[in-house]
Amino acid sequence: MSLPPLKRRRAPRGAGEQLRDEILDATTELLLETGHAKAVSIRSVAQRVGVTPPSIYLHFADKDALLDAVCARYFEKLDEQMQQAAADQPNAVEVLRAQGLAYVRFAMQTPELYRIATMGEGRPGSDVDTTLNSSAFQHLLNSVQALIDEGIYPPGDPTIPALQLLTAAHGVAALLISKPYLPWGDVDEFVDQTLSAACLGRVVLGLVDGDATPAQTVEWLLDRQPRERKS
Template sequence: MPRVLSSEDVEAFRARLCEAAQTLFAERGIEAVTMRELAQALGVSPMTPYRYFKDKDAILAAVRAAAFARFAARLEAAMAQPADPLHRSRNAGQAYVDFALAEPQAYRLMFDLSQPTEGDYPELQGAIVRARRTMTVHVEAMIQAGQLEGDAELIGHLFWSVLHGMLMLQLTGKLAPTIDPAKLRTLASQTLVRGLGIVTP
């Protein structure tokens, strides 16, 4: 008679499946993330993963939802530190960089993977909305403090685009060997601050 699984057992195995999916993605790319490969990685029968997730798409949605939630939590914590709005914005930027460099495969699954079915997963949708909010809230604070003028959403996406582009070049090894990624980010930040006319305290 099969053992009755507790909710803790189910969540623990779901977490193992998600971890295995992220590892397979890191090692061999998205094509390697199949239910059969996941079962093999965990040493279970090919049908076992289907007891916990409908299919590969659902597993990837769960992995991405958790990553977006961790990402948002880091940026929210950084912006909660007592400081003027500009420095909170810089704190958020550093938290963004720290997350991407600490969890590069999760970061790439978040932003590099297109899932046409995202709308089918409320948890993923909520995590994406929460993460996207961190891209503009620090800009809104600078506008309210009189340090900046303009469209908060547009400016937030400008910061995001520049930072994401630099990080993807770094993570994929596309930066020239002579380029220091940290110095490049500092130069970009200084250039944006001057170009947008941000009033520094």
């Protein structure tokens, strides 16, 4: 049995943005409570807010647009967490590492929102892609550029290495969320080691010949180990 919507006082002039935020809050709450986007409807959101469904459509064309807006706001909050984690880090490498760790931790705090935001059907030019490109990914791009400027990463376009690092963080987050029963051991330690390998691997690739095979890269590294470690 569904409950009737709560009576809501008429919003004062200029309060449309407040109602929009309430709609986004209600949608987010329902996603977290139900655990799946399919369980959330325009009607259930309207009921939670205390308005009629037509009031929702004044702000969002359909359910997809509403979910897009929720995910876009999610990426804004993700970016805030990543920047807070990166603040006051001693160098560019630690900034990049902190951003990756914050990314995975934030994803694990709200797995359903993360699934919808990153693993739903993509629509180029959507609010989700626009927000990601202008916030979290842009700051990641800036961190890679800083490493290039300092000579730590090899010169070139920072876009590909930034995407590679984003892929590593996303892969770790997605597997931890979808397969929590795998033998991860200490999760924080696993995440840190995996992302550190991704960050520092780029340094190694910049030191060896760009055409070197993995076997040649290993040989190059072994040749540079201290003699006592070889024996």
